[in-house]
Structure formats: C-alpha cells, structure tokens
Amino acid sequence: MNLRHIVLSGCSGGGKSTLLAELERRGFAVVSEPGRRVVEEQQRGDGLALPWVDLSAFAKRAIDLASEDRRRMVDEPGCVFFDRGLVDAAVALEYATGSSAKDLLASYDRYHQRVFLTPPWPEIYVTDEQRQHTLAEAIAEYDRLLIAYRELGYDTFILPKVGVGDRADFVLRHLS
Secondary structure (H helix, E strand, O other): OOOOEEEEEEOOOOOHHHHHHHHHHOOOEEEOOHHHHHHHHHHHOOOOOOOOOOHHHHHHHHHHHHHHHHHHHOOOOOOEEEEOOHHHHHHHHHHHHOOOHHHHHOOOOOOOOEEEEEOOOOOOOOOOOOOOOOHHHHHHHHHHHHHHHHHOOOEEEEOOOOOHHHHHHHHHHHHO
16 A cells, blocks of 8 residues: 555546646645546547547556556655546446456555545536536446445545635645
8 A cells, every 4th residue: 555645536527637736736746637648648549448439448548557657656755646546447447347346456556545536516517528428427437436435445535515725625634
C-alpha cells in the first residue's frame, strides 16, 4: 500500500478535475484521469478503444496508463492525488466483461486507505468531446464505484457539494 497515493473518484462531471487543480495549486502532486487521456489519445488515432465504441479495450488501456502512473509517481515526495486510477479502470473492465476487478487488482499495490468520491451533481454536470455519456450513465458508474471501493476495503468519503476550496480543505482535513 502506498499511503501517499490518494484517489479522487466518483461521478463523472462531479468536480474531480477542478478539485485536483486546486490541490495542485496548493503544492501537491497530481495525476490526471487515465480515462480522459485514453479518450484524447483515441480521438487522435483510430478511435477503436473509445469507451462508447469498445468499453473493454478502453478499460484495458486505462489500466495500463494507471499502472504507469503509479510507477512514475512512486518516488514523488509527499501526497500524490490521482484523478481516478486502477480501481476505476478495473471496475469498468468488470462491467464490460464480467471479469473480477478484485482479482485483477490483487497484483497491484493498494492506494491510500481513504478514497474521496464526488457524488452526482446534476447542476454542474456537462457532456463534452471526452465525456459523452448521459448523467444517468454517470450515476450508474458512480454507484458501481462506491460499491467496489467499499467491497475492496477502502474507507470512502463522499465529498460535500461545496466550493472547490472547501472541498480541498475537506480532503486535507480527513487525511490529517
């Protein structure tokens, strides 16, 4: 387990990236979402691993990127905040194929025990070129993630629907 690798997960469009930017502004190392990077990469290429084309291929590529991120950040001093990561990608693969996320994750180091999830927040949810699923699909994904993190033994903290500064304070307070 790497006690310095902290995951921000939860509902798409719930403010994770904004929170990460605030934590980075405060001097913490951050890692952007593997899924978004896969989508951007696929949109520049053949697009065969886009989540709305082939969720399994997308999830496998996200697992590869998340694993690379962990290796790359292993010696980073201090806390490192991850916008999603291995668990999210493994849960997507399980949803797509039925393969066990728990079994897949057994060969990887765990993240920090405390995981922070952004709840569905319809008032700020928007779609864009990288996020094409509906709010209902995002909420279903959130439900799968919340269950999975708990079943994997993580302590889940649901972020309040407050301004980004207050959200960052919430995370840091619950880590100290």
